[in-house]
Amino acid sequence: MYQEHTKLLDTISIKKSKSLEVTGKQLHISTIKRLHINKMGNQKLYKGSLQTIILKLLETNDKMYGYEITQKVKELTKGELKITEGALYPALHKLEADGLLDVEVAKVGNRLRKYYKLTENGTKETANKLEEMQEFLKTMQHLVNPKFSLE
Amino acid sequence: MKITQNHIKELYKFTRKHYVEYYDVQTELVDHLANDIEQIWEEHPNLSFEDARDKSFKKFGIFGFMDVVQAKERQMTKKYLKTILKFAKEWFQLPKIVLTISLLFGFYQLQKLTSAYYVYAAVFGVVILLEIIVLIRNSRKLKKNYKETGKKWMFQKIISINGIGNSALILFYLYDFILPDSTKDFLLMGDFRKALSAILITFLVIFGYITLVVIPKKAEQLLQETYPEYKFV
Known part of the structure; x- marks a missing residue:
């Protein structure tokens, strides 16, 4: 599930609205931010x-x-x-x-x-x-x- | 599509516009951007040079080239300090160590005189004054150099300006530390304090000599060692 979301993140762009539709599902901006942070965290593991x-x-x-x-x-x-x-x-x-x-x-x-x-x-x-x-x-x-x- | 000579010139301009002053840092970034732009063109052949360039620049993050420049500055300052240390070591080996010990002994003995305070202050004054004079002369020289060649080299600036400026600052702090508050206090200082003052002022003379005389004399050679690209331009 997580991987699916992070993959989606690469393809979507955040519009002005507070939520956004991804393959039919409505994702709230906070979810997107969280997912983005998760993805960043992943890169942080490599950073060291x-x-x-x-x-x-x-x-x-x-x-x-x-x-x-x-x-x-x-x-x-x-x-x-x-x-x-x-x-x-x-x-x-x-x-x-x-x-x-x-x-x-x-x-x-x-x-x-x-x-x-x-x-x-x-x-x-x-x-x-x-x-x-x-x-x-x-x-x-x-x-x-x-x-x-x-x- | 391939990057042309004109594009390369544009990229140098682009890095300058984004606060990368030094040719050595610019060169590495220009090559990186050029490679990336060519890669971007393979996927999007219709993109203009400017768009591809901006797309590539975005990958550097919101601070742009700042991180790269800062890391380079830290690296070069470290290199400068290492160079000073290398030359300073000579002063603790034969034959120069004889001179170092004589200086140390001389300064220590000097403290017995009533005029010791003035002599110490004068040594400080002369070294700091020399540093300021060299600083002004060097900065003029570098400006002239930049006008002629259009290139600034980070290590050159550290050798001829930053390093000397920083040493002058350190000396101002040391001044307060080495000298007692009033002229008579030299006679009242304990042995440890006396020895420390003598050591620090000896260090100051050696330090001044290295940063003002030795390193600038070898500047050209040091620059060639630091920048293999020096011979290409």
């Missing part, structure tokens, strides 16, 4: 993992540019996770400041393109972060779904 996602991608792809990263994530998660532009570049700049990423610039067609790649420290940190992530996933699994835990 953004750095790990970027590092992992760079580990497998050697060097990448910002737009390529957003597209790759969309492709790998089949659209479930969309990294917003307003979050991606600050994250990349932070990783660069921390010395985990290095930059390269190349002229591609009629414009300059900035590529990011892992530094030596970055490669080490990627391994750490991935390990942390595995731990985190395991813990969450225990908490959320104790019956099906592996251990």
